[in-house]
Amino acid sequence: MTQNIDDLLPEGLEDRLPQSARAAARIEASILHVLDSTGYDRVRPPLVEFEAGQAQRMAGEATRGQFRFTDPASLRTLALRSDMTVQIGRIAATGLADAPRPLRLCYAGQVARIKGDQLDPRRESLQVGAELVGTDTAAAAAEIVQLAIASLEAVGATGISVDFTLPDLVDTLAKAELPLDPSQVEEVRRNLDAKDAAGLRKAGGEAYLPLLYAAGPLEDALRRLDEVDAGGVLDSRMDGLRMIAAQLGDRARVTLDPSERHGFEYQTWFGFTIYVDGLRGALGRGGTYRIGGTDEAATGFSLYPEDFVEAVKADEPARDALFLPPGHDAARAQELRGQGWRTVAALDAADEGRALGCTHVLRDGQPVAY
Numbered sequence: 001m002t003q004n005i006d007d008l009l010p011e012g013l014e015d016r017l018p019q020s021a022r023a024a025a026r027i028e029a030s031i032l033h034v035l036d037s038t039g040y041d042r043v044r045p046p047l048v049e050f051e052a053g054q055a056q057r058m059a060g061e062a063t064r065g066q067f068r069f070t071d072p073a074s075l076r077t078l079a080l081r082s083d084m085t086v087q088i089g090r091i092a093a094t095g096l097a098d099a100p101r102p103l104r105l106c107y108a109g110q111v112a113r114i115k116g117d118q119l120d121p122r123r124e125s126l127q128v129g130a131e132l133v134g135t136d137t138a139a140a141a142a143e144i145v146q147l148a149i150a151s152l153e154a155v156g157a158t159g160i161s162v163d164f165t166l167p168d169l170v171d172t173l174a175k176a177e178l179p180l181d182p183s184q185v186e187e188v189r190r191n192l193d194a195k196d197a198a199g200l201r202k203a204g205g206e207a208y209l210p211l212l213y214a215a216g217p218l219e220d221a222l223r224r225l226d227e228v229d230a231g232g233v234l235d236s237r238m239d240g241l242r243m244i245a246a247q248l249g250d251r252a253r254v255t256l257d258p259s260e261r262h263g264f265e266y267q268t269w270f271g272f273t274i275y276v277d278g279l280r281g282a283l284g285r286g287g288t289y290r291i292g293g294t295d296e297a298a299t300g301f302s303l304y305p306e307d308f309v310e311a312v313k314a315d316e317p318a319r320d321a322l323f324l325p326p327g328h329d330a331a332r333a334q335e336l337r338g339q340g341w342r343t344v345a346a347l348d349a350a351d352e353g354r355a356l357g358c359t360h361v362l363r364d365g366q367p368v369a370y
Contacts, residue, residue: 012123045087057292101134129302136297138240159277323353
């Protein structure tokens, strides 16, 4: 068969065929069920918003990777969302501004970006997550991390790992413990994130070199971090990390990379990345932050389960289906659908149930297995 070039999809976009679509739908529904069962109300922001509004809430960074176009009605620039978290913050700050705090919200939807990267060329992804708005405590962070793990457990993920980080580490230490000139802070942050020892020395951040090696299993990393923090300015943060980890028990392996900031540029004192065995990259991330425009504290997580869908779709079972032969009893078929049966009706005498993927046939008013 010759393929028409007009039928090709743009790079980074793909169709989900039935088995894959079933897996994606099950995974999304399972995660949302976990969130709903723990008191998180679902909200559904629009796919497109004004670019300026999103840019204001994320200091201009939110629109860098977004598809943008002009609204023919307002003649203003619109942006196709590339992240739903900023939209949840807008909802919390506007339509739900007077709702009691802490406010628990969850969401699921497609997001798109202008281009992928070498490790993940995908340009459209499913994002599912939760936000806990109005509190900034270790207890809130522990709830969010546990929810992220419970969500992955619900979809069958195993070998879960969580990597903690302290996004404001340099800012906190630079104030007193390891003083830096304000002009040095950003360069020290950047070199720590790049694990560049030579760059740290050049930037005048030699005192921060031990942080490059304060990573690994949580207790080992905290011990090395405590040696750096002789003055104790990080004590409350380290206590918070221990409390979060203690509540996880043996549900996940916990590590710490205190200087990791890639993807955590807008987080405050706590961030985390979540991984599962068998997948190359991170499945999600989260942490504490401030909602742009109101500065209200919030904690949340986002999962991007596309790679997990790809890993499990081959084992996604098809539902039983009941073949309805020509001349079947329509009232009985409706009754069976009400009982949960999926039916496939013959359109002519040549149709054959097994060829159409059916597992049962309606005979004498009863489902009979092939």
